[in-house]
Amino acid sequence: NAGVTQTPKFRVLKTGQSMTLLCAQDMNHEYMYWYRQDPGMGLRLIHYSVGEGTTAKGEVPDGYNVSRLKKQNFLLGLESAAPSQTSVYFCASSRGYQPQHFGDGTRLSIL
Amino acid sequence: KQEVTQIPAALSVPEGENLVLNCSFTDSAIYNLQWFRQDPGKGLTSLLLIQSSQREQTSGRLNASLDKSSGRSTLYIAASQPGDSATYLCASQGGSEKLVFGKGTKLTVNP
Numbered sequence A: 001n002a003g004v005t006q007t008p009k010f011r012v013l014k015t016g017q018s019m020t021l022l023c024a025q026d027m028n029h030e031y032m033y034w035y036r037q038d039p040g041m042g043l044r045l046i047h048y049s050v051g052e053g054t055t056a057k058g059e060v061p062d063g064y065n066v067s068r069l070k071k072q073n074f075l076l077g078l079e080s081a082a083p084s085q086t087s088v089y090f091c092a093s094s095r096g097y098q099p100q101h102f103g104d105g106t107r108l109s110i111l
Numbered sequence B: 001k002q003e004v005t006q007i008p009a010a011l012s013v014p015e016g017e018n019l020v021l022n023c024s025f026t027d028s029a030i031y032n033l034q035w036f037r038q039d040p041g042k043g044l045t046s047l048l049l050i051q052s053s054q055r056e057q058t059s060g061r062l063n064a065s066l067d068k069s070s071g072r073s074t075l076y077i078a079a080s081q082p083g084d085s086a087t088y089l090c091a092s093q094g095g096s097e098k099l100v101f102g103k104g105t106k107l108t109v110n111p
Helices: none
Strands: A004-007 A010-013 A019-025 A031-038 A042-051 A054-057 A064-067 A073-078 A087-094 A106-110 B010-014 B019-025 B032-038 B044-051 B056-059 B062-067 B072-077 B086-093 B099-101 B105-110
Touching (some): A019 A106, A031 A073, A042 B099, B010 B019, B019 B105, B044 B056, B072 B086
Parallel strands (some): B010 B105
Antiparallel strands (some): A004 A019, A031 A042, A042 A054, B019 B072, B032 B086, B062 B072, B086 B099
16 A cells, blocks of 8 residues: 655756656545645645546645646646745645645755 | 644754643634654654544544644653654644644654
């Protein structure tokens, strides 16, 4: 039982490049979330999804897009990466209002 | 807008000491209060979840309490061990799927 798996674990991008972060969960959870964690800022919600085919904005959605085409996968896209998007990105999933299960993160650097 | 605060930002104690971590929140209309642990380079692991109707939850050496009227929660760790060294985060959940996180308390337990 893998839980929540994030791909890739590390990535370095140049400003203006695009990329997609993949999150996969095998717990049949309805809810999935994308967070970013920055020093001094804590954990902030980017986008989330309460079910297949649905997405919603969180606290810091600008510059990111998401898709939830399958219940087990939640994709986070950066269309034109900026240095301000250098961060550690975490995906999480939950069954309703139960505790969220987190992946180990993607460390993204944008030069 | 809910704000969650954790003080102190860092705490260092000798092994065997009992300790209390503090969490305060500004909006008492919460659904639950959750405590997480984060080890370096890892995602968050759920420790305890207290429903708004509960006063406390216990798991092994951990005890979390909730006082909605004062906007406070505490995490009590008994007989601390070096393996307890980590960052501890609290998060409140209001009437939605979203969690609001504090910035965490970094705990170091010295042998």
